[in-house]
Amino acid sequence: MAMRARRLMxxxxxLLAASSHGEEPVTASVSVLVSAKNPMRDxxxxxxxxxxxxxxxxxxxxxxxxxxxxxxxxAEGRLFxxxxxxxxxxxxxxxxxxxxxxxxxxxxxxxxxxxxxxxxAVAATPDGIGFVAAPPLDTGVIVLTIEGKAPANPQYALxxx
Numbered sequence: 001m002a003m004r005a006r007r008l009m010x011x012x013x014x015l016l017a018a019s020s021h022g023e024e025p026v027t028a029s030v031s032v033l034v035s036a037k038n039p040m041r042d043x044x045x046x047x048x049x050x051x052x053x054x055x056x057x058x059x060x061x062x063x064x065x066x067x068x069x070x071x072x073x074x075a076e077g078r079l080f081x082x083x084x085x086x087x088x089x090x091x092x093x094x095x096x097x098x099x100x101x102x103x104x105x106x107x108x109x110x111x112x113x114x115x116x117x118x119x120x121a122v123a124a125t126p127d128g129i130g131f132v133a134a135p136p137l138d139t140g141v142i143v144l145t146i147e148g149k150a151p152a153n154p155q156y157a158l159x160x161x
Contacts (some may be wrong), residue, residue, distance in 0.1 A: 031132055034129050035128055038059070044147055048146060054096070057106075064127060067129060068128055068130030069112070070118060074133075076132060080158065096109065
């Protein structure tokens, strides 16, 4: 009986921890970042989606695009999946696994665990592209507009509805 009660208590603690983890602040929008050294300043939502699906793998200058993504269980990761790639996290992972396995792409996106690391990685990679929840301030990266709209615009493509 004591073992059963202990298991029940562990299950309850686990569920409470999982439910409190799921209550992240709602992300209003996702800012797409490129290095300040990248000449890109605006992009279409369709091209952005094709980039993050590996269908577009080179910038206009011919350089290979380096993809950085946040974990898909973060608020910005979920918004990115919902609004841009329109896939579940499992489908997105399987998409990339299949693309790498079939040789369609050389590498899957690199997952960056925290916002500061994301900003540093994109700033240090002239051909990199990534995203964060809040636009950074003066950090060596540029926030791309999508179809001429900035993240604060209500019609911005990567904004929560």
